[in-house]
Amino acid sequence: MTLVRNISILALLAFLWQAGPACGERVPPAPLRLTLEQAIRRGIDTNLALITAVTRVAEAEGSHERQLAKYLPHARLEPSFTYQSINIRALGINFAGSPSIVGPFTTWDFRAYADQSIIDLQAYHQIKASGKDKQARVQDFRDVRNQVIREVAGQYLQVQSLLAQAEAAQSRVATSETLEKLARDQHDVGVATGVDVLRAQVQLANDRQSLMVAQNAVKQSVMMLARTIGLSPGTPLVLAEPLAYKALEAPQIEEAVTDALKQRADYRSLSLQHDSLEEQLKASRARYYPKLTLSANYGGNGPTLGDLQQTGLVKVDLQFTIFDLDREGERKELQSRLQRVEAQIADERRGIEQDVRGALLNLESSGDQVKVAQEGLTLAERELTMAEDRFRHGVADNIEVVNAQDALARAQQNRILALTGYADAKIALARALGDTEMTYRSFLGIQ
Template identity: 35%
Template structure:
């Protein structure tokens, strides 16, 4: 009998049992080739797995705002030809809504919320779905398959596939701590937003008080100009009567011109200050407005320094935010350490595949996996070092903020007491200056002295008015600064800045 390897026409010439054996062998080869082809196809075009969520690194801390941000605002509202009546409360309310700083702080709070959601994604299941239809031709030899009598080129043929795959984290302590850290950071961002509101109240109140002070300076300059004009007219009348010489008239003219120049400068300063106020509260710059709140002298009882510092540490939102950042940093350290622990997940897929859409058959796969990092090239150690450095930084900043709060509160109390005394002295000096002017005018009118005393008295009145305006502004600003230092400016500013 001729060996099979030497009989190329064996299948054609066989009969009986020999032919049956050869036919079965051919079927086996065909089945094996089909299985190999299907296995190769599934390996190349297999079900898409649902990969774990890729989480970006946590940003700690969020970027801080600058003082320039509190000076800006987003204009809102329609321009009106009727002047807007603007009180201090209205300005603060509008500033809390349209000032740039709280708008940016609100956006940063949303960024912190997005970070928390992103970190939480690592703990939640992920499901991916896909569908495809492919027409292809496969070379079995390219995949290492070669069977006698079997064709090496298969196809072209169609394959339709639709599937869904899921990845379900069961245990990941590192991701859990990172999510908790992001949650603490979100709380810190919310507290920072409340702190920014306190700063905005102080910034807007300062702009309003400056505007009121400049308005008072304009009024004082107008009164001083009227006095200088009256003194000039008096000197001219007395010159015509032959009571005084020409020098007295020239002195009065010089004084009148100086007061006119001072009034022009004060009006310009007031106009620019009103622009700064409008910008800080988001008012259209072309909108005219009238300041309706005055800030009379109202004594504020000063609390004891130790009690005030304790109150500030309990109520300041920026201090709470700093503590939340420390807590977040501690959780990041724990997350970095947990990076060496195993993670457990459940993976599964279900789909359908077939030659045509109407001839598909269901397929599925399900399994559990445990991932234990053995060697990560130093990545886990680097994350731990970075987290520990962030923790030390957060703890140092918190300790410094605690000391800074003590300094701010005590400084505000010192300013409050100092400005209170300055207002009392300036008010008394202002009264004396006006009394001196009256006496000098009487002496000049009676011919006892020339108008040099009058001009000097006018200058003293101008200094007295300026000192009182500056002292009153300083005292009101000290009260607003104390409210901000205590962390209650946004909620209790009316108690610190009563207006008429």
């Protein structure tokens, strides 16, 4: 039994040793199936510019809280112990027979202090300015978010387009292989010449090379998309949504421009920055207005802890600024910034109108191109079928076949480019209108 058991163990070890390399082979991960919605969500969660925009919103919130704190009560506790001697003659006290040094003596003091601004227009306008600035940072965040959606959707569309081109190239290779075999068969029965066979082989080689170029372009585009949405560039991806035509009824230009001016986050951010600067100018002018402050303290003091006497103070301060040359420099600085923002707002308004009009023009043109390209593809497919029949029956050589194959390749490329342009125009229109996150789904037909 021992011998049998030892032989069995040796046999098992030998099997494991032989199977070890096969078992140790790394199984490639399954491709990640990715919809456009999933790609955009991943891009939003991992984009660096968006993360930076979030921190700027938090920073603006902190600045607003600091400004608000200037108009809120300030309170503090100050327990203290003093051990000192005083030269009373240095204070102007000089009586006959009195010593010049008094002390040493001790003083204990426990006191609470509180201050409250009652009237401070400068602080009030600074609070309003910081609030507008915080709202502007929120709009900047929305704008960056819309940019990320536009970027991810554009890259997803690019992969869709390249995949369609690769599929078309694969179809052309299959057709060329069939036609190359037909040429050899026709040559064997004496219907075709050696030139016909060679011509078909050249066409097949060209189509295979085009396929390899298209497949490499797909891999490069997938790698870029994976990087953009926060995945490892080597992550295998499979797009769940192929390139397809989905018609969109375009809005009226004037209505679209008006809506864009209301919704575009970049335009609203500039408007809020303008409002913030106006509040800062008001705060600068308020530096010469009177300020009214209430101060109070209450506590106990005495020479020993057992002899503390309660004391307190209530004080109202009215402060006037008589001369402050810094205010003039601040005013010039703020007015210059205000003029700059006003010029940016005017330019942004024209840019938004240009974006909307351009997107609508592209949408209309690319929609027409899709229809024409589809008609051209149908005609090219018929042409190839007819040329193949003529060659098969010995009516003509395969020059017509090769020419028809080239025409079909151009028609396929034209259709893919038209579909890509139409989808991109819809994404661009969603971005131009401003509410990208809410409109891109309906524009692209996403449920």
